[in-house]
Amino acid sequence: MRIFGEVVKAYWDGKMKDIKDLNELVKKVKEKYDFQDKDIPFIKDHIRIAMGLNPKGDKDFQDELSIVKNSKEIKEPIVAKIDGVCEYCDDEDCKCVDSCKYEAHIYRRGKGPIIENNKCLSCGECVTKCDFGALADKIEFIPLIDFLKDENTIVYAAVAPSIVGQFGNDITMGQIRTAFKILGFKDMVEVALFADILTIKEAFEFVKLVREEKDFYLTSCCCPVWFNLVKKNYPKLFEHMPPSISPMIASSRFLKRLYKDIKVVFISPCIAKKAEAKEPNLRKDIDFVLTFRELREIFEILNINLKELPSDDKDQASFGGRVYARTGGVSFSVKTVVNRLEPRRLIKLKAKKVDGVKSCKQILDELSLQKDIDYNFVEGMGCNGGCVGGPRTNIDVEKATKLVNEFGEDSLIMTPFDNANVMKILRQFGIRKIEEISENNEVSKLLNRE
Template sequence: MQTYDDIFQQLVRAAYQGNLNDAIERIRQSGKANEEKLELLLHPENLPPVVHLKQDCSSSSVPSSCQVACLFSAIQKDAKGQVTVSAETCVGCELCIESCKSGHLVDRKDFIPLFEELSSGKNPVYAMIAPAFIGQFSADVTPGKLRTAFKKIGFHGMMEVALFADILTLKEAFEFDRAIKKDQDFLLTSCCCPMWVAMIRKTYSTLVPHMPPSVSPMVAGGRVIKHLHPGAKTVFIGPCLAKKAEAKEADIRDAVDYVLTFQEITEIFDAAKISLPTLKEDEREHSSRAGRIYARSGGVSTAVSDTLARLRPNRTIPLRSERANGIVACKKMLKEILNGEIKANFLEGMGCTGGCVGGPKSLVPVDLATKYVNDYGNEAPYETPADNPSVLKLLDLLGYKTLDSFLDAPESMFTRKF
């Protein structure tokens, strides 16, 4: 019996060797347990980000370690004692996978339908790379080389999500300026981490009115690409399993068609025999420092604070931030807010310790990844999105003629109703 990851790797290799159908048939004939895993890989469309492998998982009425680990009650047991994962409530935090020592819980993989999309050539497919990407594929892999790699495996192009983080930084800076008028006011930054958003909405719902109505940079990127290129398909690539859940949420599922992790895309590059360091540069848009540092803890707060200072230098109430990273720290901070123990007026939460760079599918240690992100941010030609001509040009292309104007469009592609 093969493992789920073994079968995934076998399919990826076969796809780029031109014998995918033969590989699928061989796996189907190799046993019931392998066939179950194969079907999960062939048809991931309606699966939660965490998938349960039913074969050989022992039955018991006693809550299992994975059930206890889940903070969102997404894991239950049916009448037969079989573990089930709810597609509606699973947010992809991956705590259950870490607690499952038998390997019966795995992450959903979207490769097969994406490969079919790329192979068909019917629609242009765009890669959207998360701000945490820098340094993940080795220190000498630049954004330009990565863009070339995506084109080699069939993508029409690649865009850095940091550019859309720039746009959301502008939006949240304006939201703060509009909402915070006295010392008791505060905002919970909402646009970045789906685990933070889910925790507030599902467990601390009384705080929802303090969330600015912003989509995530991933969603903004997908919507902008589809607006500018009708018919295009979008693929987000990052260190986060929770993005697979976010992309399926009913009010924003129009934005992103597939989500891959850094681990998945690495296996795809390997199967396609792509040597990233040797590729030619293909440079495009440029994000500011603000958008680039979204990937690490405190990055959103710093980005919004710097941008607010640039836009509104004479504000009498400055932005005072407090941040928490990791599920436990986020819960603690939210409880302190409810108890009136917080003096900050801008609260940032990241579900992973260290921020996105500490995500479960990150390829390098969090401290090193943080250094790469900070260095990349410091190399940016612009400090804030208010100074970034790429942002101003994109907003103009979308019909926003002034920096303030897109905040006043309540149904814009950058707005979400919580």
């Protein structure tokens, strides 16, 4: 993050214009952080990672700046390996060996880890476990700076529900909104608002699909790790998963339909969201993805003191939409709407909530064996605790969960069904009653994957 901060400062101040400036930055980082000459390839590669580019080892800087200037998106893979770093690791039981949760094995071979990107779920566990910086996720802020400074480009910040408390207990969402505007964003929107819309959609689908005791439903709309785990490894169970997009994608699709020629940046604690934004059928929905850790460094290096800012507060989402951030939030939210749609329903929504890839695999294995189950709605979250336990959070899971619950309770809107902001948006698509959400072709297209 410190190297990223130096890159941000130099680019923001217009002091990164050619190869000479990049080499000067390497020299500055080396001296400021007590690196040695042998560490220069490491510094160069982390400068490239900070610019959203692939590492190249000790190769001279060439066209990196022109790529960034002309870049409209960051290319895959999201998680990259920095060569040479593992030579300095003398830990025989290196954490990266077992860090990957049962899916894409990252293991020691020769001079470093091998990443099997065809299996990788981009959960980011390996990145956070490596103390040496041998594994890193590309950062998408540098190409975004040019858009933020362009008076003709409108950029919105779409923040995940888990953002509350990430920048200090006493920092309000209104102060964070003000900080985004200082950076050049037009405004900040709560992605929880679009979680409310998807909750209503999933509630209608549950009512439609779960009609008998043997029926069950796998929610798809929140976690890309959970979604891809099912899609790649459990094709039969995937048939029980609706084609709903995530709240992240929904936020951008609706905003871009309502406001033409804009950019939308999603901010969350999740590395997997960077990969989700690059899926072929979702590409161009979200323009850039930043993490809370990256945003904290941006605020610090650009001297944006959140405590000193005025609070520009707006109440956009319901309690149900805001608690999507923690385990059980999706289930709770969908259940409140199902109960409103069919209060006398014989087949009640009985949720099974699991978090962490190990638990997700266990529940999917159980379903695959067709054992007797006592639930009909399955919510899976790839990170322990849900999104609040993501790899790029700034605070611990317990504290984050507590703050998310409190922020949800602060909302004047209890359930998605009661959210007037939802109807305000849907009316712009010709929807007059909430029941029409699944019948409107334009809205259905916005809320579904191809």
